[in-house]
Amino acid sequence: MKKLLIFALALCPHFINSQKADPEKGAFAHTFSIVARDTITGEMAVGVQSHWFSVGALVPWGRAGVGVVATQSFVNPAYGPEGLNLMAEGIPAGEALSRLVEKDEGRAYRQVAFLDANGGVSAYTGDKCVEYAEDLTGKNFSVQANMMLTDKVVPAMAEAFMRYSDYPLAERVMEVLKAAQKAGGDIRGKQSAALIVVGPEKTSKLWEDKKIDLRVDDHKNPIQELERLLKVERAYEHMNNGDLAVEAGNTQKALEEYGAAEKMFPDNLEMKFWKAVAMANSGMLEEAKTVFQKIFEKDENWKEMLKRLPASGLLNLSPEEIKSITNE
Template identity: 50%
Template sequence: MQGFLASFTGRCAGLWPGLWCLIWGMALSPAWGASPAGRADLTLGPGRPRTSPLRPVSTYSIIAIDPEANEMGVAVQSHWFSVGSVVTWAEPGVGVVATQSLVDVSYGPLGLDLMRGGKTASEALQALLRADEGREVRQVAMLDVRGNVVAHTGSRCIPEAGHQVGKNYSVQANLMLKATVWPAMARAFETTKGDLAERLMAALEAAEAEGGDLRGRQSAAIKIVRVRPEGPWWRNVVMELRVEDHPAPLKELRRLIQLHRAYAHMNAGDAALEKNDMATAMREYAAAEALAPDNLEMRFWHAVGLIGVGRLDEALPILVPILRKDARWMVLLERLPKVGLLPSDPAILERVRAALKK
């Protein structure tokens, strides 16, 4: 097997990163599960440990899994531009990674690759740490679909820094104002009711209330995926939202989550309307509009849906105030019959125009 591994990694020489090939070579080896003394180091080649440029994405984050809801995810806030593009990694049916501090972004995709190949979160994290000369400035957390959760805080992460692993979650933070930040996150996650997004947000808000990042705040992100994928891959990303640069990123992220939920209700209403399930459609539309009362477009398409199933009388009280507020919606309404999104019946538009004159 050692000869096979040498041949395997030799064929991969020169590819970036060579670590990809070596990981899979190691994953195929029975020695992978052996004692450290019997296990080869995970490197880019003889005498070439994995290194990466230092990126000071100091932050606080949480990863968590809700097996009953079939969801797992990660959420983060930092005084760093576009933190979600660096820290948050999640793949349906595979696992979740948060990589931060003086960050090596490759922990995200490589960790997911290892877990996709059957390694536990702990096995994946330990493999990557062994290969990383900069492990003591890294802070990384991983979880897999079996509910295994693990975290690492290097000894040279900027204080205050630490993590706490609990049932189905891990919270981790570095460069915090106080060492009470991550325990506060853990308490908030454990005690908050609601769906996974709500509990992740509660943890972030608890961190901020406890003093948060010593430098302040700038960006935030949340990503939630299915534990057990169902149907096309794109249906298994439950939520993926980012606030790239904002004076109050958590407040803005919460607003986006509420808007995301509103559109989910809107989509469910449209689906019910297509099946002529009016009771469900009206319930979903009402829920959407309650979450986003100032969103004219939601109400517009609600009205269009009603017209499409022959319920113009119910559509007019919704539609007319929108058209009076902004005449451009009338321009759009007039274009819809041409593309089949409204019945091609001139009497419909005539009734709408008549209602506008009243």
């Protein structure tokens, strides 16, 4: 296999406009992936898994209000930024992909999928990709895979995407990845996975570009771990909403959001702590004391944290009330 990889990389340019390939700088990710768009929210996503280290650094690309790209097999990473730039100019996914494939001397070894913000989708699988290798496009999605154990993987992915149409996009993509693995997955096994979700509207604020950006670089069960991280992500979305509510002075909203996060991870002390802060700020001091005491029993650092909050305006309690909580 190593000889095959070195030979193929020697033939394939690392970047689309390269004249000569450098095998030492080549990258590959034999894998399965999905690019997809939610027709209701307009969000777009890429989900991927591979038996290769840190697949999230190579395969998934996305830009809010523009589109998403999955570039795999013998990876030409330039398909990501160059494809997004073309789609940002209003060029549909199909035309953008065709332009880049046409000038790629290593196209026979590539597998790539583009999806634009209008739902246009296009995929390409070079005839030198290792079997089982194919792509399947549908309305607002494309699934693609190479070096799979069986020829059932790609159809199983497409079927899962349709079946879980009522799920939020990120969770729907997770079901697709799980279906791929159940159908056989990568013939070599599993190692890393990634999930990105971008919004429907263009933004000039880079930090707002990706709504979800999760990576599992090296794990014996990467899809399972990615799904766990997505659950954590959802819980912290509630935490972030709670923080925003605190900033806006909406204590009741903060209490609801922190409570929702705590229900998802009942053993997380931070989630309990901020819920208790919201309770104290809303006049539920006695109820908050009970929660604080349980937190302090686990970790006394939270007691010191509590005492620092009034100066920042995050806790509206008098020094005497603070002492009644800390028992100092």
